[in-house]
Amino acid sequence: MVSLEKITPNNYRECLNLKVTEEQKHFVSPNVLSLAKAYVYDDVVPFAIYNESLMVGFIMIRFNKEQNNSFIWQFMIDEKYQSKGYGSKALGLAIEWMKKNSRCHEIVTTYIDANDKAKKLYEKYGFQQMGELTDGEVDMVSYI
Template sequence: MGVLLKDIDETNWQECIFLTTDPEENHYLVEKYVASNAVSIAQSKIEKGWVTKAIYSENIMVGFTMYGYSEQDNCFELCRIMIDHKFQHQGYGRKALSLIIKEMSKNKECSEIYVSFDPENHAAQKLYEEFGFKNTGKIVEEEIIYCMEL
């Protein structure tokens, strides 16, 4: 199962915005643990520094990610990572996270990566901790802030 990151462009943006973590396939601006892909793509066009990628398994889009430099928070951040509900619990998030960290570490200015998540999202917490992210003890907008040093 090869996982890769591809740019969001005119060929795949519509498919990307209809991915959802909701098992009933409802679409919300803010889903249970993550902003919608449509909101994220819009944000990336307004705020400089964000990279948006579709997560693929072979030729099937399984998820979305947004990462880069947050001018607002003055740090490198994994802002969004989501796997469509049909593909969760199959290892795609883990493989995608590995690729994202690898991509972010190519930037010589990036010495740490921050991520935030809902305290009730235990799957995300477990995954980030497996990759070496540590709890900073900070909570912003009701989300726990973790950091990984590169």
């Protein structure tokens, strides 16, 4: 069963060991950078994605006060566990968490234009493109 668990002193090292494929490295920031941002910003919640007791990925959510929305700031599944449905299940769980824990009515995310898997996944959950492509990134929004 897929679940989201907050990153803690007990599991952050395991999160740092998660990797995407070489071809995907330009699609996501390294987890060490994301965890540093989570440490600096008080409105960020980093989650490990687990399948049972095995960490398979990472997702980080930020409540953006200026825009009054929730922002999926980082989302990745380790290369060994891709194409098994974990990303889709984790995104669904993250959306449910944001609905319960957020004061806003929209979720925003960004993906690199060439990342067709990310585009299809976000569209599956009702995300729509916002505006024009900016610096190779596509902004998407889902209303909750």
